[in-house]
Amino acid sequence: MIDLKILRENPELIRDSCRRRGTRVDIDAIIALDAKNRELTREVEDCRAERNRLSKECRDNPEARDRVKELKETLAGLEAEQVKVNAVLEEKLTWLPNLLADDVPAGNSDEDNLELRREGVIPAFDFRARDHQELGELLDIIDTRRGAKVAQAGFYYWKGKGAELCSALFFWAQRELIKSGFVPFFTPCVAKERTLFGTGYLPFFADQTYTLKNEDLALIGTSEQTLVGYHADEILDSGALPLKYCAFSPCFRTEAGSYGKASRGIFRVHQFHKVEQIIFCRPEDSPEYHDLCLANEEFLLRQLGLPYRVVNVCVGDMGAPGYKKYDVEAGFAGFAGYREVTSNTNLTDFQSRRLNIRCKDQAGRSQFVHTVSATAVTDRVALAIVENNQLEDGTVIIPEVLRPLTGFDRIEPPK
Numbered sequence: 001m002i003d004l005k006i007l008r009e010n011p012e013l014i015r016d017s018c019r020r021r022g023t024r025v026d027i028d029a030i031i032a033l034d035a036k037n038r039e040l041t042r043e044v045e046d047c048r049a050e051r052n053r054l055s056k057e058c059r060d061n062p063e064a065r066d067r068v069k070e071l072k073e074t075l076a077g078l079e080a081e082q083v084k085v086n087a088v089l090e091e092k093l094t095w096l097p098n099l100l101a102d103d104v105p106a107g108n109s110d111e112d113n114l115e116l117r118r119e120g121v122i123p124a125f126d127f128r129a130r131d132h133q134e135l136g137e138l139l140d141i142i143d144t145r146r147g148a149k150v151a152q153a154g155f156y157y158w159k160g161k162g163a164e165l166c167s168a169l170f171f172w173a174q175r176e177l178i179k180s181g182f183v184p185f186f187t188p189c190v191a192k193e194r195t196l197f198g199t200g201y202l203p204f205f206a207d208q209t210y211t212l213k214n215e216d217l218a219l220i221g222t223s224e225q226t227l228v229g230y231h232a233d234e235i236l237d238s239g240a241l242p243l244k245y246c247a248f249s250p251c252f253r254t255e256a257g258s259y260g261k262a263s264r265g266i267f268r269v270h271q272f273h274k275v276e277q278i279i280f281c282r283p284e285d286s287p288e289y290h291d292l293c294l295a296n297e298e299f300l301l302r303q304l305g306l307p308y309r310v311v312n313v314c315v316g317d318m319g320a321p322g323y324k325k326y327d328v329e330a331g332f333a334g335f336a337g338y339r340e341v342t343s344n345t346n347l348t349d350f351q352s353r354r355l356n357i358r359c360k361d362q363a364g365r366s367q368f369v370h371t372v373s374a375t376a377v378t379d380r381v382a383l384a385i386v387e388n389n390q391l392e393d394g395t396v397i398i399p400e401v402l403r404p405l406t407g408f409d410r411i412e413p414p415k
Contacts, residue, residue, distance in 0.1 A: 120307030131334030200321030
């Protein structure tokens with residue numbers, strides 16, 4: 001949600017942000033509705049004050065009684081009109097995207113993202129590299145056929161040592177975040193419409209949501225939704241900020257993405273698993289914690305021995321709630337290229353305004369906190385491990401940091 005004060009005082013800033021995003025929003029109509037709403041508010045307050053004043057004279061003044069009756073009718077009409085105007089205003093405001101950082105690159109797709117740096121190189125083998133789908137079938141650790149049989153295409157099984165690899169990865173990632181001060185959570189896997197709206201997934205991503213029939217609930221697309229919603233309608237202790245949370249959860253999205261080579265296997269699916277980082281902080285500190293989350297993502301990939309690159313995400317590849325976003329793309333030997341494994345967004349006060357999450361500044365004034373949402377690891381990181389650590393016979397070597405948790409150092413084809 002955009003601060004109405006900015007819209008009133010600097011509408012050109014909002015127009016420029018919408019132009020950069022290619023968003024069609026009638027800013028003039030919103031400004032006119034806001035002015036009408038404020039005018040009606042003044043009229044309602046004046047009418048109510050006059051009614052209350054005259055009510056004290058009704059016992060001895062018949063004219064006052066008649067006037068109070070007229071004012072009650074007038075007030076009812078004004079309040080009804082204000083409800084209608086405010087509803088239209090609120091609906092239009094919900095479609096306004098967040099402002100954009102000055103250094104967000106122009107562009108319409110991930111091909112326009114700006115590469116910032118690379119770490120390591122994608123392995124080059126002296127044999128034909130298999131992708132994770134072929135390796136998963138060879139090693140009997142990924143089963144998409146039975147996933148489709150039991151659910152539908154886009155659902156799958158991790159099996160045997162593949163499931164052990166994923167369990168070790170997710171536990172290890174959470175443990176590393178806990179070491180750096182994150183509080184771990186297990187959250188609900190469903191959320192109310194208000195929570196999805198408050199975090200910016202509604203109305204912008206309604207087509208990606210699995211809703212529950214006859215319930216005000218939907219399956220979460222990320223634990224960001226439930227972690228940020230955790231503090232809805234609260235005033236946080238400014239001295240306790242930042243609050244750093246992490247959670248492992250399954251995530252559900254109806255939109256599976258592109259087709260062909262890019263979607264082969266389980267890279268783009270309807271259900272996946274993720275460890276998420278969430279930070280609540282003072283407004284002036286969100287760039288610092290945006291970078292901190294990115295440093296955590298890079299640390300985890302380096303410890304796993306995975307090559308990667310960091311990109312500054314372009315405007316056309318960033319969701320409406322985002323102010324600035326980094327993606328980290330791991331190198332995949334079987335895919336022969338880089339693919340997104342984590343994303344990290346500074347959402348400024350977009351979510352906190354919609355969910356009414358505040359803190360007090362040093363002068364004691366209430367202000368909206370900023371939120372940062374960043375992936376730590378997903379199943380995609382496990383896929384990168386599988387593709388990059390393969391041997392010619394299909395054996396996959398387990399990264400050293402995970403071996404104490406897996407209890408084995410490799411996954412070999414069944415005898």
